[in-house]
Amino acid sequence: MTVRNMTIxxxxxxxxxxxxxxxxxxxxxxxxxxxSIRILSNDFPALHAVNERAQACAGSGNEVSINATAEHKNIxxxxxxxxxxxxxxAVVANGSLVPLLADGLVRPLxxxxxxxxxxxxxxxxxxxxxxxxxxxxxxxxxFYRADLLEKAGIEPPETYEQVLxxxxxxxxxxxxxxxLALNTxxxxxxxxxxxxxxxxxxxxxxxxxxxxxxxxxxxxVKTLEMLKSxxxxxxxxxxxxxGNTTNGLWSAGxxxxxxxxxxxxxxxxxxxxxxxxxxxxxxxxxxxVADGDKAAATLWWDGFSIAxxxxxxxxxxxxxxxxxxxxxxxxxxxxxxxVWIIEGYEPGPAAVGVQETMATGATPYPxxxxxxxxxxxxxxxxxxxxxxxxxxxxxxxDIEQSYIAAAREQGFLQ
Amino acid sequence: xxxxxxxxxxxxxxxxxxxxIALPIVSVFIQSLHIEHEQxxxxxxxxxxxxxxxxxxxxxxxxxxxxxxDPLGRFxxxxxxxxRNHLATSEVANIVAESSSVGEFFSDLLNLRFYxxxxxxxxxxxxxxxxxxxxxxxxxxxVNSVTPVMKGPTIFLTLLPMxxxxxxxxxxxxxMIDARGILGASLANLVGDPNLSLKASPVLTWIMLMxxxxxxxxxxxxxxxxxGIQTVPQDTVEAAMVDGATRWERxxxxxxxxxxxxxxxxxxxxxxxxxRVFEPIVGFQSGANATSLSYIIYQDLRGxxxxxxxxxAATSMLTIVGIAILVSPVAVKTxxxxxxxVI
Numbered sequence: 001m002t003v004r005n006m007t008i009x010x011x012x013x014x015x016x017x018x019x020x021x022x023x024x025x026x027x028x029x030x031x032x033x034x035x036s037i038r039i040l041s042n043d044f045p046a047l048h049a050v051n052e053r054a055q056a057c058a059g060s061g062n063e064v065s066i067n068a069t070a071e072h073k074n075i076x077x078x079x080x081x082x083x084x085x086x087x088x089x090a091v092v093a094n095g096s097l098v099p100l101l102a103d104g105l106v107r108p109l110x111x112x113x114x115x116x117x118x119x120x121x122x123x124x125x126x127x128x129x130x131x132x133x134x135x136x137x138x139x140x141x142x143f144y145r146a147d148l149l150e151k152a153g154i155e156p157p158e159t160y161e162q163v164l165x166x167x168x169x170x171x172x173x174x175x176x177x178x179x180l181a182l183n184t185x186x187x188x189x190x191x192x193x194x195x196x197x198x199x200x201x202x203x204x205x206x207x208x209x210x211x212x213x214x215x216x217x218x219x220x221v222k223t224l225e226m227l228k229s230x231x232x233x234x235x236x237x238x239x240x241x242x243g244n245t246t247n248g249l250w251s252a253g254x255x256x257x258x259x260x261x262x263x264x265x266x267x268x269x270x271x272x273x274x275x276x277x278x279x280x281x282x283x284x285x286x287x288x289v290a291d292g293d294k295a296a297a298t299l300w301w302d303g304f305s306i307a308x309x310x311x312x313x314x315x316x317x318x319x320x321x322x323x324x325x326x327x328x329x330x331x332x333x334x335x336x337x338x339v340w341i342i343e344g345y346e347p348g349p350a351a352v353g354v355q356e357t358m359a360t361g362a363t364p365y366p367x368x369x370x371x372x373x374x375x376x377x378x379x380x381x382x383x384x385x386x387x388x389x390x391x392x393x394x395x396x397x398d399i400e401q402s403y404i405a406a407a408r409e410q411g412f413l414q
Numbered sequence: 415x416x417x418x419x420x421x422x423x424x425x426x427x428x429x430x431x432x433x434x435i436a437l438p439i440v441s442v443f444i445q446s447l448h449i450e451h452e453q454x455x456x457x458x459x460x461x462x463x464x465x466x467x468x469x470x471x472x473x474x475x476x477x478x479x480x481x482x483x484d485p486l487g488r489f490x491x492x493x494x495x496x497x498r499n500h501l502a503t504s505e506v507a508n509i510v511a512e513s514s515s516v517g518e519f520f521s522d523l524l525n526l527r528f529y530x531x532x533x534x535x536x537x538x539x540x541x542x543x544x545x546x547x548x549x550x551x552x553x554x555x556x557v558n559s560v561t562p563v564m565k566g567p568t569i570f571l572t573l574l575p576m577x578x579x580x581x582x583x584x585x586x587x588x589x590m591i592d593a594r595g596i597l598g599a600s601l602a603n604l605v606g607d608p609n610l611s612l613k614a615s616p617v618l619t620w621i622m623l624m625x626x627x628x629x630x631x632x633x634x635x636x637x638x639x640x641x642g643i644q645t646v647p648q649d650t651v652e653a654a655m656v657d658g659a660t661r662w663e664r665x666x667x668x669x670x671x672x673x674x675x676x677x678x679x680x681x682x683x684x685x686x687x688x689x690r691v692f693e694p695i696v697g698f699q700s701g702a703n704a705t706s707l708s709y710i711i712y713q714d715l716r717g718x719x720x721x722x723x724x725x726x727a728a729t730s731m732l733t734i735v736g737i738a739i740l741v742s743p744v745a746v747k748t749x750x751x752x753x754x755x756v757i
Contacts, residue, residue: 073719074715074716074721077721094462095719096719098719099719099720101471101472101474102453102471102472102474102477103474103477103478104474104475104477104478121463122463123461123462124460124461124462124463125459125460125461125462126458126460126469126471127456127458127459127460127471128458128459134462134463137463137464185699186699186701186702187701187713187717188717188718191718209455209457209470211455235593235611236609236611236613236614237592237593237611237613237614239613239614239701239702239703240613240699240700240702242699299464301462301463301464341463358464364462364464364465364467366469367460367469367471368469368470369453369455369470369471369472370720372718372719372720373718373720373722375718375719376713376717376718376720379717379718380527380701380713380717381527383701383702383703384525387614387616387702389521390525394525398525401498401505402498402499402527404498405497405498405499406499406722406725408449408493408497409449409450409494409497409722409724409725410449410450410453410720410722411449411450411451411452411453411487411488412453412455414452
């Protein structure tokens with residue numbers, strides 16, 4: 001072969017493998033073009049990373065639009081009911097998938113998942129059908145200040161009873177006033193604290209197989225009493241503590257023990273937190289309670305699902321774009337943003353809390369259709385008890401009655 | 415003006431009001447009379463990254479079929495209105511039967527969501543409205559006697575509380591009354607109680623919200639009274655001065671009677687606005703201590719994953735009824751004046 005021919009051959013080979021260089025970061029290929037990929041998601045860094053990759057891997061000839069908003073839960077049902085749906089991809093979590101399932105707004109993904117070999121671990125199946133593909137996990141867990149605990153001479157707490165003892169010791173020794181905070185802001189957050197604690201106590205929310213509430217019992221009372229004891233070590237304003245407030249209090253050095261979301265760990269230990277606080281922050285798994293063997297927490301997954309009211313072409317293109325986004329390549333630059341459920345993920349320091357919580361076998365947040373109603377009622381009605389104006393039994397009775405009225409309206413009870 | 419001209423003049427506004435106010439209210443009322451269809455629940459396995467569990471889920475196809483047949487849902491009459499989350503007629507009857515004292519009656523009644531919200535809404539309206547009128551009048555009288563050079567800037571500064579978006583204004587005040595904020599810390603110092611927390615006590619939260627409400631709405635009353643003061647007939651005032659009336663007597667016998675119709679106007683607007691109080695409760699995150707009718711509508715629609723449209727619709731209708739009741743004395747008086755004039 002002459003030098004000239006070899007050069008031509010080398011150039012030809014280089015041109016043929018150039019597309020292979022592109023498919024390095026977007027390994028899954030599809031020949032769908034001219035589709036429209038419209039993504040609706042929540043608004044935090046891990047999802048920004050996923051959306052960016054989905055846009056880059058959308059494939060030639062497909063147009064992509066992204067709406068990342070904290071209001072996604074409120075607009076998703078109406079947006080996906082439209083035909084054609086406003087969005088082809090809805091990035092959801094355990095809780096936000098439920099209203100979409102109830103109205104049949106997302107399509108089964110079994111054939112697409114089989115076609116592109118999605119691992120079983122990432123498939124969310126309901127009644128045998130794959131309805132979403134999960135890619136990250138989240139939960140609340142314990143944060144504590146190692147230096148303050150050492151100063152008070154306390155071992156890192158592993159149960160809520162030990163958390164109470166630690167808070168008491170810190171207060172009594174005059175190290176810090178109101179050293180403990182949970183996300184007890186009235187509304188969804190307060191409801192979530194009850195849900196976590198109740199599951200840790202081994203309680204159930206509903207009678208098996210029905211929508212009748214089952215929290216007005218001894219376990220419910222113990223849950224409320226534990227929550228009340230915990231709030232006694234919190235600032236009296238604890239009913240205004242949403243996620244951002246507790247974050248701010250930690251960065252200001254006003255807390256020694258906190259229960260917060262694992263997805264915030266990056267922000268809490270870095271960024272605007274002063275070094276002496278950030279470096280002394282230790283992330284540990286959610287405590288157990290009342291000699292239970294699983295953490296008093298709920299596990300959340302975030303994943304994506306594809307709308308029913310879009311064309312099959314849009315559905316396939318959207319599926320491939322999102323699947324490309326959550327390939328192991330995302331770990332190259334975004335590994336610390338979340339606890340990924342992706343092959344090859346190695347948990348970094350910010351993921352320790354969630355990993356430990358998962359390891360203790362915590363329960364996933366229930367995807368029961370009427371759980372949202374109970375959660376909302378809990379968030380509104382617990383305030384009277386926590387402020388000391390109502391007994392635990394009365395509070396639980398109020399919650400159940402309020403829930404029953406709302407469930408009757410929604411057709412879950414007659 | 416001839417009737418025909420009057421109708422043509424009013425037609426665009428009337429049509430717009432019919433389309434965008436009257437018809438939606440009728441639609442909301444109809445929706446409040448319906449509840450969702452009976453959901454078809456199936457129990458099945460649901461699996462995810464954390465393992466498999468037995469879970470109940472809604473049978474989407476069966477539910478969709480029911481919805482196609484009857485899109486509005488099941489007709490329930492006034493069940494939502496009389497249910498526990500609204501007027502709670504049977505619960506209230508129980509409370510009346512079982513409570514032994516007025517105090518116990520009220521504390522049991524205020525346990526119910528609707529009455530708790532109603533109590534704050536009525537208290538807020540009853541306190542803020544008269545104070546707004548009074549403060550607006552005082553500010554207008556004061557600004558009227560400022561030297562002409564300073565009048566412009568003074569008026570601008572006085573109008574600022576009304577110009578600031580309610581949510582932002584309430585957030586600013588919320589941060590200032592925090593235990594570590596400037597107002598909260600000063601107040602704690604003044605009272606001598608280092609643990610004073612304005613956000614934790616229901617009474618103090620109510621007072622804070624009302625103070626915010628008065629601060630925010632006073633400029634509205636001020637600007638209307640100020641305009642009214644400019645129209646006070648000067649010869650009457652001069653005659654009174656010649657007769658030896660003091661400043662206070664001039665205000666009491668000339669200015670205030672002249673402004674009386676404006677008091678009615680401002681009270682009407684304030685009653686309607688204050689009954690729908692909402693932004694301060696969101697800005698102050700005081701849902702634990704003070705809720706209002708608008709706030710519980712918001713909680714029904716935005717509080718959780720499931721939107722309770724029927725419940726929100728019922729509360730909306732009850733809010734309209736409440737405002738109608740508050741406004742009725744003025745409406746009756748205006749009607750009487752009108753019919754008397756015709757004679």
